[in-house]
Amino acid sequence: MKIHKEGRRILFFTLLGLIVVNLLLFRLNAQHVTFNQIFAGISVIVFLTLLQFFRSPARRLFTHEDLITAPADGKVVVIENVFEPEFFDDERKQISIFMSPINVHITRNPISGVVRYFKYHPGNYLVAWHPKSSTKNERTTVVVESEAGPLVLFRQIAGAMARRIVWYVNEGDEVSQGEEFGFIKFGSRVDIFVPLDTEVKVQLGEKVKGGQTIIAQLKTESPSLF
Incomplete structure (x- = not known):
């Protein structure tokens, strides 16, 4: 291992x-x-x-320009339309994955593209499933302009146990789907915000694996695998 x-x-x-x-x-x-x-x-x-x-298992990564892969191991706890105030300032579809202490804590790029926005926010340490953890807890926000065109926002969120977030990306970086973009020590949660017309491929309560599970498909004119 x-x-x-x-x-x-x-x-x-x-x-x-x-x-x-x-x-x-x-x-x-x-x-x-x-x-x-x-x-x-x-x-x-x-x-x-x-x-x-702190285990780091070998992964056979899945890549495709309009398909979004899970950014972390864990369980899908949120699928809903919400108002995203930090970057988009409008409604987006949110998909959240909760990482328990027994999950792999590596966070991965859900899609390939260029980082157009990055910001670290110091904050609180509410439990990860608290409704306000996405905006009140320590967190990072990354926005990638995907190869398929749409912008995808994903956010590392610290929880009650996770007291340190690590990231490896900055604005202007080119990132590849499935590669590590950070680490949340002792687990927590990752939120993804995508356009409202994005087709979600997972269900609430479903367990996913970072870099392998397809969680959504962006609406483009590109041919689909599904």
Whole structure:
């Protein structure tokens, strides 16, 4: 299993700390063998859980200019028409994917194109399913002019546990569908805003995989695969 670069430092120091604490317990608290063994077992569980957060599995990516792929692993929790005030200032179709602590936390470009807008917003840490998390929480906003023409906005959103968002894109960058554009440490949510005439290919509650699951199709004159 490959470990994502964002987790290597955290994992190293966590492992080092757990080893030191356990060695000290076994040396200074030798008379309480059962307690030491229980603590060692908990330490292993903690490290393996943290290891899972930062796994980076190999992916066979799907690419097509007018098809939007899932930007993250998780579950579809929102499909609705909403007013998007930050960039479009009009109505868009929103698709939101919730990333639980057991999901892969890599975020991927849902479509190929050129980054026309990027902004980082410091903010709160409401739970990811809170209605106001999309506008109140720490987040990034990326707008890509797709190869098919329409603009697609996607947003990384921190949650109650996710306290750091990492991004790898800037305005003017050319991005490729399925490639990593960032990482949300300990999971949260990704919102996508597309034109109202976009055809959604997923349903509420459906589980998706980043870079593989087709979640929507932009309306263009290009021939469709579906």
